[in-house]
Amino acid sequence: MATLDSKIPSGPLADKWRKHKTEIKLVNPANKRKYHVVVVGAGLAGASAAASLADLGYQVTCVVFHDSPRRAHSIAAQGGINAAKNYQNDGDSVYRLFYDTIKGGDYRAREANVHRLAEVSVNIIDQCAALGVPFAREYGGLLANRSFGGAQVSRTFYARGQTGQQLLLGAYSSLSRCVGQNTVKLVTEHEMSDLVVVDGHAKGIITRDLKTGTLHRFAADAVIVATGGYGNVFNLSTYARGSNVTASWRAYKRGACFANPCYTQIHPTCIPVSGDYQSKLTLMSESLRNDGRIWVPKKKEDVKKAPASIPEADRDYFLERIYPSFGNLAPRDVSSRAAKRMCDEGRGVGETGLGVYLDFADAIQRYGKQAAARANLHDPTAEKILELGEAAVAERYGNLFDIYKEITDESAYKQPMRIYPAVHYTMGGLWVDYNLMSNVPGLFVLGEANFSDHGANRLGASALMQGLADGFFVIPYTIGDYLAGQKPGSRPSPEHAAFAAAEKNVADLITKLMSIKGKEPVAYYHKKLGKIMWDHCGMARTKEGLTKGIALIQELRAEFWRNVNVPGSAENMNQALEKACRVADYLELGELMCRDALTREESCGGHFREEYQHPDGECLRDDEKFAHVAAWEFQGEGKEPLRNTEPLNYETVKMSVRSYK
Amino acid sequence: MVATAHSAPSTTPISITLRVWRQAGPAQPGRFVEYPAKDLNPNMSFLEMLDVVNDGLEGKGEDPIAFAHDCREGICGTCSLVINGKPHGPHKGVASCQTYMRSFANGDVIVVEPFRAKPFPVIKDLVTDRSAFDAIQQAGGFVTVRAGSACDANAIPVPKDDADLAMDAAQCIGCGACVAACKNASAMLFVSAKVSHLGLLPQGQAERDSRVLNMVAKMDELGFGNCTNQYECSAACPKLISHDFIARMNRDYIGASFRQAFKPKSTSTAGGA
Ligand SMILES: Cc1cc2nc3c(=O)[nH]c(=O)nc-3n(C[C@H](O)[C@H](O)[C@H](O)COP(=O)(O)OP(=O)(O)OC[C@H]3O[C@@H](n4cnc5c(N)ncnc54)[C@H](O)[C@@H]3O)c2cc1C
Ligand code: SF4
Ligand code: FES
Numbered sequence: 001m002a003t004l005d006s007k008i009p010s011g012p013l014a015d016k017w018r019k020h021k022t023e024i025k026l027v028n029p030a031n032k033r034k035y036h037v038v039v040v041g042a043g044l045a046g047a048s049a050a051a052s053l054a055d056l057g058y059q060v061t062c063v064v065f066h067d068s069p070r071r072a073h074s075i076a077a078q079g080g081i082n083a084a085k086n087y088q089n090d091g092d093s094v095y096r097l098f099y100d101t102i103k104g105g106d107y108r109a110r111e112a113n114v115h116r117l118a119e120v121s122v123n124i125i126d127q128c129a130a131l132g133v134p135f136a137r138e139y140g141g142l143l144a145n146r147s148f149g150g151a152q153v154s155r156t157f158y159a160r161g162q163t164g165q166q167l168l169l170g171a172y173s174s175l176s177r178c179v180g181q182n183t184v185k186l187v188t189e190h191e192m193s194d195l196v197v198v199d200g201h202a203k204g205i206i207t208r209d210l211k212t213g214t215l216h217r218f219a220a221d222a223v224i225v226a227t228g229g230y231g232n233v234f235n236l237s238t239y240a241r242g243s244n245v246t247a248s249w250r251a252y253k254r255g256a257c258f259a260n261p262c263y264t265q266i267h268p269t270c271i272p273v274s275g276d277y278q279s280k281l282t283l284m285s286e287s288l289r290n291d292g293r294i295w296v297p298k299k300k301e302d303v304k305k306a307p308a309s310i311p312e313a314d315r316d317y318f319l320e321r322i323y324p325s326f327g328n329l330a331p332r333d334v335s336s337r338a339a340k341r342m343c344d345e346g347r348g349v350g351e352t353g354l355g356v357y358l359d360f361a362d363a364i365q366r367y368g369k370q371a372a373a374r375a376n377l378h379d380p381t382a383e384k385i386l387e388l389g390e391a392a393v394a395e396r397y398g399n400l401f402d403i404y405k406e407i408t409d410e411s412a413y414k415q416p417m418r419i420y421p422a423v424h425y426t427m428g429g430l431w432v433d434y435n436l437m438s439n440v441p442g443l444f445v446l447g448e449a450n451f452s453d454h455g456a457n458r459l460g461a462s463a464l465m466q467g468l469a470d471g472f473f474v475i476p477y478t479i480g481d482y483l484a485g486q487k488p489g490s491r492p493s494p495e496h497a498a499f500a501a502a503e504k505n506v507a508d509l510i511t512k513l514m515s516i517k518g519k520e521p522v523a524y525y526h527k528k529l530g531k532i533m534w535d536h537c538g539m540a541r542t543k544e545g546l547t548k549g550i551a552l553i554q555e556l557r558a559e560f561w562r563n564v565n566v567p568g569s570a571e572n573m574n575q576a577l578e579k580a581c582r583v584a585d586y587l588e589l590g591e592l593m594c595r596d597a598l599t600r601e602e603s604c605g606g607h608f609r610e611e612y613q614h615p616d617g618e619c620l621r622d623d624e625k626f627a628h629v630a631a632w633e634f635q636g637e638g639k640e641p642l643r644n645t646e647p648l649n650y651e652t653v654k655m656s657v658r659s660y661k
Numbered sequence: 662m663v664a665t666a667h668s669a670p671s672t673t674p675i676s677i678t679l680r681v682w683r684q685a686g687p688a689q690p691g692r693f694v695e696y697p698a699k700d701l702n703p704n705m706s707f708l709e710m711l712d713v714v715n716d717g718l719e720g721k722g723e724d725p726i727a728f729a730h731d732c733r734e735g736i737c738g739t740c741s742l743v744i745n746g747k748p749h750g751p752h753k754g755v756a757s758c759q760t761y762m763r764s765f766a767n768g769d770v771i772v773v774e775p776f777r778a779k780p781f782p783v784i785k786d787l788v789t790d791r792s793a794f795d796a797i798q799q800a801g802g803f804v805t806v807r808a809g810s811a812c813d814a815n816a817i818p819v820p821k822d823d824a825d826l827a828m829d830a831a832q833c834i835g836c837g838a839c840v841a842a843c844k845n846a847s848a849m850l851f852v853s854a855k856v857s858h859l860g861l862l863p864q865g866q867a868e869r870d871s872r873v874l875n876m877v878a879k880m881d882e883l884g885f886g887n888c889t890n891q892y893e894c895s896a897a898c899p900k901l902i903s904h905d906f907i908a909r910m911n912r913d914y915i916g917a918s919f920r921q922a923f924k925p926k927s928t929s930t931a932g933g934a
Contacts, residue, residue: 075732076734130810132865240731242731277713278709409763523716572686
């Protein structure tokens with residue numbers, strides 16, 4: 001049984017991080033250069049960690065499967081990043097950001113971690129502005145903000161609809177500086193395929209060079225995994241196709257606990273599925289809900305009618321109706337489920353009936369009139385207002401409207417978007433303590449790959465915040481606490497038996513996959529798994545459904561290992577093999593997610609069990625039995641994993657029923 | 662307002678023939694191979710069409726066509742196909758992954774090749790090695806800031822127009838289409854986008870000269886060609902990065918070279934007591 005010591009510092013919530021920083025062990029500058037840290041991943045979390053640690057003087061190697069660190073999935077984030085700057089003078093504060101995040105997570109996150117996140121959020125914006133991130137600005141030259149879901153203040157910083165791109169390029173520029181100055185060794189197109197554990201400590205990794213197929217050993221004093229989320233287990237999601245769980249999963253199999261795997265975020269505003277050839281779902285940023293109004297027809301018989309022909313009185317702006325104080329900015333889990341309920345009632349729109357409208361007509365009118373007034377136009381014509389309004393909306397969201405047009409061939413200026421929820425983020429991940437270290441000493445986990453800050457539901461614009469917080473402002477302090485206890489020069493050599501054994505483990509897996517030579521391509525299994533996960537472990541879960549899901553996954557997994565066909569050779573670039581390795585891991589992870597969802601007999605945040613709901617369809621938590629983190633421990637192939645728990649103690653906030661009404 | 666019905670896009674299937682560049686490895690010779698692709702929904706993306714073809718090949722135990730891709734929404738810069746002679750295909754302002762089959766007609770023969778340029782060697786089939794771009798960024802594409810040392814973000818106001826123009830340049834996705842489109846394999850558009858992004862902001866001023874000098878030197882060293890003002894680069898760019906940034910970089914470069922030559926330098930390198 002794993003020991004899960006969260007190491008949360010004592011003392012009042014607001015002082016914990018400051019106190020911890022002053023008490024934490026330090027590594028002296030001359031010794032820092034004797035330690036080698038391997039950072040896996042160069043998304044916001046990995047790139048910022050690698051650069052910060054190199055700047056402190058550690059030897060750093062950064063490994064990514066991409067051909068360039070700039071391609072990490074963080075690049076795709078659209079909407080924005082939160083920070084408690086209170087530049088808007090609208091009553092924001094560190095406490096309020098902390099509180100919103102805790103409540104948004106449906107009281108399933110650690111108070112101390114979330115408070116720290118809110119505290120360092122302000123430093124992130126300073127750091128990124130200094131790096132030259134071109135944030136949106138007001139006419140006076142100061143930073144602009146917008147609102148995101150689950151908040152009643154405007155605290156989201158953004159760079160058009162490409163905030164993730166600009167933040168990642170900022171972190172990438174720091175990493176590039178270090179690579180250019182030889183303080184970070186960059187290794188691209190290598191996939192971490194195993195974790196090497198020596199005497200119970202993480203001391204290295206095994207990678208596969210995706211260009212040549214060769215296996216490599218990297219010995220280290222500490223390993224940082226910052227490899228992102230695992231939403232591609234659903235096949236269709238808003239993730240990049242290459243995002244994978246492999247690094248985390250192999251670490252799990254080496255003893256790291258996997259926490260709350262079933263906590264998945266389904267984002268309400270994505271472009272609906274259109275055909276079975278589809279490879280990904282495209283997000284329409286939450287920022288659109290600042291101005292777009294979500295509705296479905298009141299009457300079922302109207303669902304196939306042109307939206308503009310449906311009079312106001314026959315429209316149901318359901319988020320505004322059900323959640324008047326947050327309206328269209330209700331949190332994601334709440335909004336997604338509401339949309340699903342409307343479609344289940346038969347009021348969904350579009351070809352498949354799985355869609356709701358996101359309508360900008362009102363915003364276009366409002367902005368058009370404002371722009372006309374600013375331009376001193378008296379009695380502007382309706383056309384002029386439309387023209388000015390569309391221009392104003394284009395300035396805010398033009399790139400999103402363009403993406404929508406490319407994919408659907410429809411103009412969202414002229415008719416409402418059709419949207420539907422899709423898998424978007426995974427709150428679960430490897431278990432870490434307050435220092436971001438897993439239960440395997442020496443293994444640190446950052447960014448989306450860990451579980452720690454978002455509880456059962458993540459609020460919009462807070463993943464970017466967490467990635468940069470972990471990499472720029474937390475790990476530079478907390479890694480010292482571990483390394484100070486490791487003798488400089490004590491790291492094992494790559495010749496150590498544990499490296500040979502781990503390398504053999506990877507080689508055997510690859511040989512096995514290559515030798516099946518069955519009848520179906522890898523994609524066949526990925527699609528089937530995705531369907532099982534969506535049907536049984538998606539937006540609404542039940543005991544029967546999850547039990548059935550587990551059985552179906554076991555069957556599918558057995559078939560995969562009998563009948564998959566991975567052509568070509570393992571000795572050069574082989575994209576079919578890359579996919580097969582990842583899908584093999586998903587076929588195991590999927591089962592663990594169902595198991596986690598099955599044993600959590602309550603509803604909270606993104607985890608909705610039909611059996612546990614309030615009469616109005618909202619989540620019914622069971623704080624008596626489930627105010628804890630479930631951290632699963634691998635027990636060996638074919639054996640049931642062990643469910644460890646870490647109790648969540650709320651010292652400052654009172655756990656209550658989350659209401660956005 | 663006139664009520665417009667949803668103009669549902671056509672779903673009539675189309676069939677095409679692909680002529681794809683196949684090359685087993687960097688040192689092996691390549692050649693075109695034809696593959697039929699039948700009954701495609703015109704709303705599938707070009708890459709989804711390749712997925713379908715590859716699933717067919719894999720099911721038969723044949724080596725699938727290697728191609729680079731990741732986000733599939735035009736932001737990561739991984740996809741890099743030359744489609745019918747054009748980097749990123751027939752449409753302006755989109756990446757390969759944002760090209761849809763509705764842009765093609767039933768019966769078309771579609772030629773697909775990798776981005777071809779000396780500094781981007783082929784790894785396999787349609788996948789090339791673009792690490793030269795990273796090397797250029799490492800030479801100077803940054804502002805040196807240690808974590809924890811920044812001042813308050815609002816302490817340095819940035820005029821909105823400057824911030825907007827910097828953002829226009831910063832949108833570059835590092836795909837390399839500009840290089841593939843240029844007969845000289847020049848990387849000027851890519852480099853000028855970074856130089857302009859940081860050069861337009863107050864935060865980028867301290868290292869402005871060294872940045873442009875070092876990045877341009879690295880670009881030359883890596884074998885990218887000269888710019889002869891044909892502007893095929895900006896025409897192929899999925900983010901429509903303007904070639905005005907090239908002119909801006911040239912001005913920066915001349916100024917920086919001049920200042921570099923005549924700048925008084927401190928001779929002290931002492932560390933102090
Ligand atoms: C479409 C979209 C929009 C979003 N918008 C927002 C938003 O507006 N605001 C917000 O806060 N959040 C947003 N998010 C969420 C946010 O972008 C991510 O949670 C966050 O960027 C994850 O960062 P990361 O550093 O943890 O991982 P990633 O950016 O996913 O990076 C993972 C890194 O690990 C490497 N890697 C992975 N596996 C391996 C392996 N086995 N071996 C070697 N290397 C490996 C990759 O090469 C990559 O460098 C959005 C997400 C999506 C999908
Ligand atoms: S300038 Fe345009 S074409 Fe060139 S790398 Fe950047 S985005 Fe690609
Ligand atoms: S796959 Fe990311 S830009 Fe095309």
